[in-house]
Amino acid sequence: MASERVRVLNPAPVRAEGRYVLYWIQANRRVEYNHALAHAGDLANSLDVPLLCYEELDCGQPHASDRFHRFHLEGVEELAAALKKLGAGYCFYLRRRRADPETFLPLLAEEAAAVVTDDHPTLMRERPVAVHCVGVDSSCIVPVSCIPERAYAAYSIRPKIKRLLPTFLKAPRRTVLRRRYSAAAPPWHTAVRESEIAALVRSCEIDHSVGPSLTYRGGRRYAERHLQRFLSERLRLYARLKNEPSAHATSELSPYLHWGWISPLEIALETERTAATGKLVADEFLEELIVRRELAFNFARYSARPASLESLPRWAQETLRKHARDPRPYLYTRGQLCAAETHDALWNATQKEMRLRGKIHGYYRMYWGKKIIEWSRRPEEALETMIEIHDRWALDGRDPNTYANILWCFGLHDRPWPERAVFGKVRTMTIEGMRRKTQVERYIAEIAEIERTGRDPFRVQ
Numbered sequence: 001m002a003s004e005r006v007r008v009l010n011p012a013p014v015r016a017e018g019r020y021v022l023y024w025i026q027a028n029r030r031v032e033y034n035h036a037l038a039h040a041g042d043l044a045n046s047l048d049v050p051l052l053c054y055e056e057l058d059c060g061q062p063h064a065s066d067r068f069h070r071f072h073l074e075g076v077e078e079l080a081a082a083l084k085k086l087g088a089g090y091c092f093y094l095r096r097r098r099a100d101p102e103t104f105l106p107l108l109a110e111e112a113a114a115v116v117t118d119d120h121p122t123l124m125r126e127r128p129v130a131v132h133c134v135g136v137d138s139s140c141i142v143p144v145s146c147i148p149e150r151a152y153a154a155y156s157i158r159p160k161i162k163r164l165l166p167t168f169l170k171a172p173r174r175t176v177l178r179r180r181y182s183a184a185a186p187p188w189h190t191a192v193r194e195s196e197i198a199a200l201v202r203s204c205e206i207d208h209s210v211g212p213s214l215t216y217r218g219g220r221r222y223a224e225r226h227l228q229r230f231l232s233e234r235l236r237l238y239a240r241l242k243n244e245p246s247a248h249a250t251s252e253l254s255p256y257l258h259w260g261w262i263s264p265l266e267i268a269l270e271t272e273r274t275a276a277t278g279k280l281v282a283d284e285f286l287e288e289l290i291v292r293r294e295l296a297f298n299f300a301r302y303s304a305r306p307a308s309l310e311s312l313p314r315w316a317q318e319t320l321r322k323h324a325r326d327p328r329p330y331l332y333t334r335g336q337l338c339a340a341e342t343h344d345a346l347w348n349a350t351q352k353e354m355r356l357r358g359k360i361h362g363y364y365r366m367y368w369g370k371k372i373i374e375w376s377r378r379p380e381e382a383l384e385t386m387i388e389i390h391d392r393w394a395l396d397g398r399d400p401n402t403y404a405n406i407l408w409c410f411g412l413h414d415r416p417w418p419e420r421a422v423f424g425k426v427r428t429m430t431i432e433g434m435r436r437k438t439q440v441e442r443y444i445a446e447i448a449e450i451e452r453t454g455r456d457p458f459r460v461q
């Protein structure tokens, strides 16, 4: 395992008498292309102990709801089966009520030789354990630590990533465990079966008013199906139509990347293979998947406060401050924005797409964010609204991409533009521009139909 991926999280030594190596899954819910699992497996083999994996789903997480619980639970049965096939143990703790214990990690760690977890800038929670503990970065193709300072824009990180890609754009070795895990599951373990997910979700003390996505189902299987659909039907359209929401030319892999059911490394290698055999050009897609995505991880890792306007470049902070009191053409409360009740039918459709599907098409997502800035009393209020909407409805939210791209609306990773009201030198977007460049009415009709029927014809089967 390249040491660039591994970060030691505490000074405690390996416990020689430990019964297993514990892999605490926080971000990468897969057996395939998982450097953290591979590292945990290697460590277990070298200590001649089995591997035990632990995952938890907590009703106490902010904004825990039917949407996120269902999406998460849909992937559990499959992951349990894949780990069993590998020879690893798997314990899943579903904390249903706030009165229930918060976690079983410390208990499992007491008997572990070492703990391995996913090193992820926005998803990793640190829990103190009294045994050797490392975080492994398996979320990016080029490990975040290889670029050890904050990059200021795509143009500055792109050459660094391209230089490092030949080293890291390679399939990892398959993990083979020497010792099978054979102990019985603890009493608090929940074995999740697909047929029982609805009842499990109902039994949890969470927000039942935010319903499941009409479009995305959780789990590795659906991640693979989205990738296959993209490669066979959409890759050839991507460069030309990625900014036309009604054309459905993008991969829709962001929820699966965020939940770790698929790795960007695997997607990039499969895309290169398909492009080579089909004589297609994949550069635009790989630019988003690798350069833009890893720029966001770089930002989230190295900025002190990734969810704050303080992380903006100085020119953006100054220009927003200068225009903070400019009169706004329209002002909406957070409640009106959340309910998609503005004068702008396109914007309302984007907000409904977020609520119905659980994400917004990338091109209109920029428009969505820019208008929230324009229609909020202050930039700080706009930022809070955007984060709140992502926290409540976005299946790809709480990601490095969430914060980097929301802040992009305020000037992050961008350059100054001609000065205008409200935005100052920050780039603006207009409904006229959207109408000129995209099929606005088709998109509005598509979202209205999903709202009317409660069904998304573009859902992957």
Ligand SMILES: Cc1cc2nc3c(=O)[nH]c(=O)nc-3n(C[C@H](O)[C@H](O)[C@H](O)COP(=O)(O)OP(=O)(O)OC[C@H]3O[C@@H](n4cnc5c(N)ncnc54)[C@H](O)[C@@H]3O)c2cc1C
Binding pocket: 242, 250, 251, 252, 253, 254, 255, 257, 258, 288, 289, 290, 292, 293, 294, 296, 360, 361, 362, 363, 365, 366, 369, 390, 394, 396, 397, 398, 399, 401, 402, 403, 405, 406, 408, 409
């Ligand atoms: C205001 C705003 C908020 C956003 N919030 C999120 C978020 O919460 N989570 C999220 O994953 N993305 C977010 N994005 C970025 C982008 O819109 C989504 O990644 C993209 O729309 C996902 O759809 P897709 O998988 O079909 O993308 P594709 O076009 O198929 O791209 C493939 C992958 O590349 C990455 N990617 C694509 N566009 C970008 C980008 N601009 N920056 C960084 N990586 C990119 C994503 O991982 C994506 O899944 C946001 C953008 C804006 C403007």
